[in-house]
Amino acid sequence: MITTTAVVTSTKPVKRVKVAETACAPIACKDCGIYQLCLTVGGDVDLSLLDSLVKNRRTYKRGELIYRIGEPYRAAFAIRSGAVKTSVLTDDGRVQVTGFHIPGEVLGLNAIINDRYNCEARALETTCVCEVPFDHYEELAHGIPGLQHQMLKIMSQEIVHNQEMMLLLGKKKAEERLATFLVNLSRRLERHGRPALEFKLSMSRSDIGNYLGLAEETVCRVITRFEESSLISTERRLVRLGQMDRLQAMAAGRSSLE
Amino acid sequence: MITTTAVVTSTKPVKRVKVAETACAPIACKDCGIYQLCLTVGGDVDLSLLDSLVKNRRTYKRGELIYRIGEPYRAAFAIRSGAVKTSVLTDDGRVQVTGFHIPGEVLGLNAIINDRYNCEARALETTCVCEVPFDHYEELAHGIPGLQHQMLKIMSQEIVHNQEMMLLLGKKKAEERLATFLVNLSRRLERHGRPALEFKLSMSRSDIGNYLGLAEETVCRVITRFEESSLISTERRLVRLGQMDRLQAMAAGRSSLE
DNA sequence: CGTATCCTTGATGCCTCTCAAGACGGGTGG
DNA sequence: CCACCCGTCTTGAGAGGCATCAAGGATACG
Numbered sequence: 001m002i003t004t005t006a007v008v009t010s011t012k013p014v015k016r017v018k019v020a021e022t023a024c025a026p027i028a029c030k031d032c033g034i035y036q037l038c039l040t041v042g043g044d045v046d047l048s049l050l051d052s053l054v055k056n057r058r059t060y061k062r063g064e065l066i067y068r069i070g071e072p073y074r075a076a077f078a079i080r081s082g083a084v085k086t087s088v089l090t091d092d093g094r095v096q097v098t099g100f101h102i103p104g105e106v107l108g109l110n111a112i113i114n115d116r117y118n119c120e121a122r123a124l125e126t127t128c129v130c131e132v133p134f135d136h137y138e139e140l141a142h143g144i145p146g147l148q149h150q151m152l153k154i155m156s157q158e159i160v161h162n163q164e165m166m167l168l169l170g171k172k173k174a175e176e177r178l179a180t181f182l183v184n185l186s187r188r189l190e191r192h193g194r195p196a197l198e199f200k201l202s203m204s205r206s207d208i209g210n211y212l213g214l215a216e217e218t219v220c221r222v223i224t225r226f227e228e229s230s231l232i233s234t235e236r237r238l239v240r241l242g243q244m245d246r247l248q249a250m251a252a253g254r255s256s257l258e
Numbered sequence: 259m260i261t262t263t264a265v266v267t268s269t270k271p272v273k274r275v276k277v278a279e280t281a282c283a284p285i286a287c288k289d290c291g292i293y294q295l296c297l298t299v300g301g302d303v304d305l306s307l308l309d310s311l312v313k314n315r316r317t318y319k320r321g322e323l324i325y326r327i328g329e330p331y332r333a334a335f336a337i338r339s340g341a342v343k344t345s346v347l348t349d350d351g352r353v354q355v356t357g358f359h360i361p362g363e364v365l366g367l368n369a370i371i372n373d374r375y376n377c378e379a380r381a382l383e384t385t386c387v388c389e390v391p392f393d394h395y396e397e398l399a400h401g402i403p404g405l406q407h408q409m410l411k412i413m414s415q416e417i418v419h420n421q422e423m424m425l426l427l428g429k430k431k432a433e434e435r436l437a438t439f440l441v442n443l444s445r446r447l448e449r450h451g452r453p454a455l456e457f458k459l460s461m462s463r464s465d466i467g468n469y470l471g472l473a474e475e476t477v478c479r480v481i482t483r484f485e486e487s488s489l490i491s492t493e494r495r496l497v498r499l500g501q502m503d504r505l506q507a508m509a510a511g512r513s514s515l516e
Numbered sequence: 517c518g519t520a521t522c523c524t525t526g527a528t529g530c531c532t533c534t535c536a537a538g539a540c541g542g543g544t545g546g
Numbered sequence: 547c548c549a550c551c552c553g554t555c556t557t558g559a560g561a562g563g564c565a566t567c568a569a570g571g572a573t574a575c576g
């Protein structure tokens with residue numbers, strides 16, 4: 001996604017500060033997902049908690065693995081900048097991309113229980129993540145009522161998203177799949193305060209195809225058809241969504257080309 | 259699944275009893291999923307907790323709705339006997355079956371956070387469930403360390419299962435899908451102490467097809483091919499798995515017919 | 517400036533869907 | 547108890563959407 005060079009200001013421990021969810025205070029990790037974790041029910045943020053949770057901040061280059069399937073659990077990861085794809089494997093080596101993750105989202109939380117990562121995560125471009133070692137998450141969660149709630153919420157969101165993907169993969173046609181993908185990505189970018197109608201894809205056509213259960217070539221062809229219908233316009237990985245309403249209708253199966 | 263007429267003995271409150279996970283003590287709800295929830299890390303079961311959690315026990319007839327999408331959250335449900343299917347919908351009315359659930363499994367936990375069910379659940383046959391009203395789950399979880407862990411575990415399992423379904427729907431061929439379905443169902447039946455190589459399907463070919471992203475007719479045809487290869491034998495909804503090893507190989511994509 | 521990677525477009529084939537019709541079985545009412 | 551009916555299952559024929567194979571062009575990067 002569009003690379004933003006966030007200025008990292010050092011955070012002196014401050015006690016519980018009220019911050020509107022949409023505000024954009026210059027706080028370290030404000031724009032990464034740890035913030036999400038540290039949001040209490042009322043919207044307060046415990047900044048000292050925030051500070052104490054993040055033990056490490058690391059940058060991964062394009063193509064680098066953040067974690068592998070089956071690897072012992074080290075930490076959860078909150079994406080500060082860049083983009084990450086997660087994927088699972090069949091025994092015979094086929095790959096299914098299960099998700100793309102953008103700044104502000106949290107990765108690897110569900111591995112807490114199994115003590116092993118159940119998918120692999122790979123940087124799609126230069127990506128900066130905050131590592132949150134959750135070795136003793138139970139004591140942590142015990143001390144911080146809001147944290148536990150946020151964890152459940154994030155896992156719950158993932159379940160809902162996966163259910164939507166099952167619907168897409170099981171029932172939707174190629175055009176509907178791509179429309180769904182674009183609309184969903186646009187919404188998430190908007191949620192994190194980025195341009196929602198014009199953005200740069202960080203993943204290849206091949207990755208998109210894999211994610212959507214389509215061949216790379218089919219993705220290209222559908223994109224071409226979308227452009228011919230002036231639904232969108234593209235230039236390599238740059239995308240402009242021209243007619244959001246029609247795109248949404250198509251994503252829901254309420255419209256199609258021809 | 260095979261209907262068992264479980265004898266429900268009344269449970270006088272007993273304090274923490276050590277029970278082996280595989281044991282089959284005559285405890286109410288022993289064989290339903292609430293047991294799962296009440297297992298502490300060490301394997302202890304708090305029977306008084308068990309008793310206090312289950313507020314209601316209800317039977318649903320074949321086709322009856324247990325909950326709808328968007329409906330306000332009432333409770334989680336642990337299946338005692340029978341079988342349940344869960345499904346999600348597109349805006350234009352298409353349905354995707356997201357799972358089949360057998361006795362010993364828990365339903366509707368992830369709705370806790372959103373306060374609304376994110377899928378609908380329907381009884382496939384006469385089904386008895388324990389209702390667990392989790393209105394104040396946070397205080398509950400606070401008092402019972404093991405409970406929170408179990409909830410995370412169940413949600414975590416669901417995420418892993420959904421990821422496997424995405425792989426299946428995105429990458430596997432019809433034969434591999436059906437083999438995966440049969441092997442998975444067999445494993446779960448075994449886990450709950452039921453015959454794993456010969457069982458009765460509680461869902462129609464149409465439901466199976468919907469779940470696997472296939473047409474009803476394709477399911478029939480693949481079943482026929484499996485029988486011709488003596489991989490399995492069937493009689494209506496009765497299934498016998500003849501060659502589990504070949505079936506597993508096929509599920510993983512390491513083998514195919516012809 | 518060369519090379520590797522990614523994107524695009526065309527031609528062909530196949531897997532699966534759709535439509536159709538018949539068989540089978542279970543349940544119900546006369 | 548039997549006949550009927552309806553839902554479910556099965557099998558066939560045909561069509562279509564998408565995958566696959568192939569090749570050329572664009573772009574980025576060293």
